[in-house]
Amino acid sequence: SKFPGPAQTTSTTTTSRLLRFASCFALQYLIIKAYRHVVYPHFLSPLRHLPGPTDNYPLLGQFPRILTSPSPNEPFLTWSAKWPQSPFIRYLSLGNQETLLINTVDAHKEVLQTQCYAFKKPDLLFRLIGDVLGRGLVFSEGAEHRRQRRILMGLFSTPNLKALSPVFREKGGLMSRWFDDNLDEDGRGVFDLLPCYARMELDVVGRTVLGVELGNLKSADQKWDFAACYHRIFQPSTLTGLITFINGVVPIRNILPIEANLGYMRDVSQTRAMVTECVRQRMREVDETRVHHEAQSSGGPSDLLTLILEERQTFKGSEDELTEEEIVNQLLTFVVAGHETTVGTLVWSSYVLARNTRVQNKLRKEILDAIASKDGGSLAWEDIDRLQYLNDFVREVLRLYAPAVISYREAIKDLTICDTFVPKGTLLHFSVHLAGRSKATWGDDAEQFIPERWDNRQGEATSPYAFEAFSNGPRVCIGRGFALMNVKMYLVEMVRRFRFFESPEMKAWGDAGPPLLNPSFALMAKGGLNVGIERI
Numbered sequence: 001s002k003f004p005g006p007a008q009t010t011s012t013t014t015t016s017r018l019l020r021f022a023s024c025f026a027l028q029y030l031i032i033k034a035y036r037h038v039v040y041p042h043f044l045s046p047l048r049h050l051p052g053p054t055d056n057y058p059l060l061g062q063f064p065r066i067l068t069s070p071s072p073n074e075p076f077l078t079w080s081a082k083w084p085q086s087p088f089i090r091y092l093s094l095g096n097q098e099t100l101l102i103n104t105v106d107a108h109k110e111v112l113q114t115q116c117y118a119f120k121k122p123d124l125l126f127r128l129i130g131d132v133l134g135r136g137l138v139f140s141e142g143a144e145h146r147r148q149r150r151i152l153m154g155l156f157s158t159p160n161l162k163a164l165s166p167v168f169r170e171k172g173g174l175m176s177r178w179f180d181d182n183l184d185e186d187g188r189g190v191f192d193l194l195p196c197y198a199r200m201e202l203d204v205v206g207r208t209v210l211g212v213e214l215g216n217l218k219s220a221d222q223k224w225d226f227a228a229c230y231h232r233i234f235q236p237s238t239l240t241g242l243i244t245f246i247n248g249v250v251p252i253r254n255i256l257p258i259e260a261n262l263g264y265m266r267d268v269s270q271t272r273a274m275v276t277e278c279v280r281q282r283m284r285e286v287d288e289t290r291v292h293h294e295a296q297s298s299g300g301p302s303d304l305l306t307l308i309l310e311e312r313q314t315f316k317g318s319e320d321e322l323t324e325e326e327i328v329n330q331l332l333t334f335v336v337a338g339h340e341t342t343v344g345t346l347v348w349s350s351y352v353l354a355r356n357t358r359v360q361n362k363l364r365k366e367i368l369d370a371i372a373s374k375d376g377g378s379l380a381w382e383d384i385d386r387l388q389y390l391n392d393f394v395r396e397v398l399r400l401y402a403p404a405v406i407s408y409r410e411a412i413k414d415l416t417i418c419d420t421f422v423p424k425g426t427l428l429h430f431s432v433h434l435a436g437r438s439k440a441t442w443g444d445d446a447e448q449f450i451p452e453r454w455d456n457r458q459g460e461a462t463s464p465y466a467f468e469a470f471s472n473g474p475r476v477c478i479g480r481g482f483a484l485m486n487v488k489m490y491l492v493e494m495v496r497r498f499r500f501f502e503s504p505e506m507k508a509w510g511d512a513g514p515p516l517l518n519p520s521f522a523l524m525a526k527g528g529l530n531v532g533i534e535r536i
């Protein structure tokens with residue numbers, strides 16, 4: 001028959017109902033999205049009158065500009081210079097996401113110190129790197145963060161750090177011998193320092209955090225190698241990096257069945273399994289021997305894992321007893337938070353030395369004078385810690401070349417900061433370099449490398465919030481003392497033995513400096529940073 005029978009009519013009706021439902025759903029979705037991404041940010045948001053760039057791309061805001069800028073600090077530094085007195089600068093990002101750039105010293109103080117716990121790290125940060133770190137110090141919030149900080153603070157005490165210092169000395173010595181062995185017959189060479197320092201620092205964090213040589217750490221079945229997994233996770237292929245980036249915006253990690261993603265997930269789970277095995281083995285050793293770190297600090301190097309396990313015995317049964325998973329989270333957090341940042345600081349220190357002969361000579365003189373005052377003997381950590389110019393030098397490197405570039409916060413409630421109403425859910429952009437490079441704070445020579453400025457600071461530059469390389473407040477970097485000891489001991493070893501000089505690439509870059517990797521969470525030269533090293 002030409003006419004539909006009862007069954008066909010029912011199925012046509014069902015199809016058309018489904019279609020109607022789907023189009024209603026799609027329309028509603030579009031209306032909500034249009035409201036959220038167009039109407040609200042442009043016409044309703046209480047933040048829309050704040051200073052900030054307005055030359056936005058449709059729906060993408062400033063995102064294309066940020067992605068294609070020559071450095072991960074641009075265009076934020078430009079905006080900051082344009083509106084130096086504004087506590088916050090508002091910009092739109094992907095999907096017209098409103099973001100407040102923390103700009104002034106006062107705004108840094110309010111967000112990082114006074115109102116620290118009114119903010120959390122946004123989910124996008126956790127999705128970028130949280131599967132490796134877990135909810136350790138970096139990703140814990142509120143009361144849980146206070147608890148973890150309370151338990152872990154003592155780990156980084158001066159006596160504990162001093163017990164770690166022989167490892168910094170030993171690994172720095174090995175690195176300087178490696179350079180020495182690889183110089184040409186005139187005692188000169190040019191090296192891409194990033195891979196050299198990355199290798200050394202993996203050894204350093206292995207020994208100081210886990211008490212093992214990470215180069216030798218393997219899975220129980222010997223099939224997986226820690227260093228290789230770590231390398232693949234943090235130097236991913238373009239596709240794996242792209243997946244991680246997309247996962248930050250839309251969670252796709254657990255549903256994408258392609259090898260670039262599955263391989264990443266295997267590396268993460270193997271890395272965590274290898275560290276878990278380390279923890280279990282050390283638990284057995286600590287339970288058996290009951291060594292206590294007071295004894296170890298006088299007798300030889302210790303490591304943070306052993307210290308955590310010994311402390312744990314005193315917290316047994318209380319809410320401060322860390323579980324095995326929590327310990328693994330903290331250890332991986334220390335390894336990751338400590339490795340890239342210290343490597344970056346060493347690379348930029350070497351670059352700056354090569355570019356500033358005056359600074360290099362002055363630093364070397366301070367070190368050699370101190371050694372001479374010890375009748376040529378080696379400097380203990382206390383001696384190194386007293387070197388004023390070294391201290392100024394390292395702070396100046398971190399003011400201008402802080403390795404951690406970007407972090408974010410999200411307001412967990414409505415609040416008012418520096419007379420600005422910040423609604424719950426607002427994303428805040430914490431750019432470490434904005435504080436360090438601000439002319440309003442550091443004067444017209446803010447862009448120049450002048451270690452002496454640290455002894456003549458005035459006005460806002462004396463505020464702790466003018467220097468954000470390690471952040472500030474309750475979430476200040478817990479590894480600050482650890483990192484400074486590591487960096488200073490290494491520099492003493494290298495500067496006394498070698499002269500740093502400009503490589504041909506550095507000469508070609510001139511004052512503009514090397515091209516930088518962007519987008520990137522770390523300040524890194526694109527394509528490596530070759531620096532000359534010459535035996536003295």
Ligand code: HEM
Pocket residue numbers: 137138139149333334335337338339341342345402403404407408432468469470471474475476477478479480482483484
């Ligand atoms: C020069 C080297 C280092 C620099 C420049 C640096 C910088 C920073 C910065 C800027 C933050 C704050 C991030 C944020 O709040 O979003 C931070 C946090 C942190 N850093 Fe470091 N860091 C360095 C070395 C280390 C080392 C060696 C360790 C561990 C051994 C470490 C462990 C941590 C941890 C656990 C946090 C989170 C603290 C918390 O939220 O309570 N860092 N670091």
